[in-house]
Amino acid sequence: MINVAILGYGTVGSGVYRVITDNNDVVKKSIGEDIRVSHVLDLREFPGDPVMDVLTHDYDEILNDDSVSIVVEVMGGLEPANTFVRKAIEAGKSVCTSNKALVAKFGTEILDLARAKGVNFLFEASVGGGIPVIRAINESLTADHFDKIYGILNGTTNYILTKMSDEGLSFDTVLKDAQDKGYAERNPEADIEGYDTCRKIAILTSLVYGRFTDFEDISTEGITKITNNDMIFAKAADMSIKLFGLTEKNEKGTFSMVAPFLVGRDDPLYSVNDVYNAVNLHGDMLEDVMFYGQGAGSLPTASAVVGDVVELAKNKGKVLPFGWSADKLMLSDVNEYETAFYVRVNSGDASAFKNSFADVKCIEAPEVTGEVAFITEKMSKTVLTARLRDIEPLQILRVN
């Protein structure tokens, strides 16, 4: 019998409890052994919920129970999650988590601790919710050098951008609607400012390159400055606007950033809409491979967490080759990263703009008055800024 303890009975924790109990037949078949949730740790009471049979308020009860071999951390946040995860590992238990903040900040240390203790630390659900991209990177995408990883890694912002584009609504209106419907948090900063995506691309980059990538080194810009006119110009150019977490390794360096990008119809992420997430990797042998699915939500995320539980249960007593080294990946200045740029300016600046750039495409959008938008040739932001001279752009976005 595999006994699993769940830390936190919130959105993901209750989903994990449900997947292990409702889908017990399939989970048991995957492991080849019986499995049950033996403990759920939460400060609250849940009267009438069957979880009451296994609910505890005392973490020591889990730590001191040698029959618990797997601890699932789904509390979120840095503390007490960090302390609890380390204590579980110290007690010889394997841990899995959906907590990207924890993995991005302390993943390197916790992976080292787990190796030293002969147990495992897995975090499939920390990136892309239910999409099994981490296991695929670790186990299947092992024969390529990857020069580019990019993805839509946040459901909330993708929902907002989709709705702005489809319904011609402003950022503030859509954010409020998303909050009212419970899609966006009351404090939406981590999503809309790109911090959540930043942690996720840091985790993916660390895994793909096998070296710790510090999320604090990643240039991060959210979606709060995208306007209706940007959406109109993007559509007129047959493009969509998506918030990307992106890492690219090329002859100029290794660049990592979070930013809204204009995306053409030929890009596989062009039509990834609503709360869906997608990750695209480009390898030297494989070329493009894309993963697509629900990036958030109780049951899709729980399904990925339980995938880790199965992996841990199948590999009891074995340290899995997983993670990255503490040797930090040095990132280059994103201002030197070369892309085409979308630039929106006041109509009065249009001719000065055309004179400064040899090769620009003007986007025609008759419904917008007083503003013009251009797409430049490929260049660095440093060169773009120098060429703009005294033109004050209203918007600058990269084009993928």
Ligand code: HSE
């Ligand atoms: N706030 C996140 C999102 C939840 O909107 O994608 C999943 O990490």
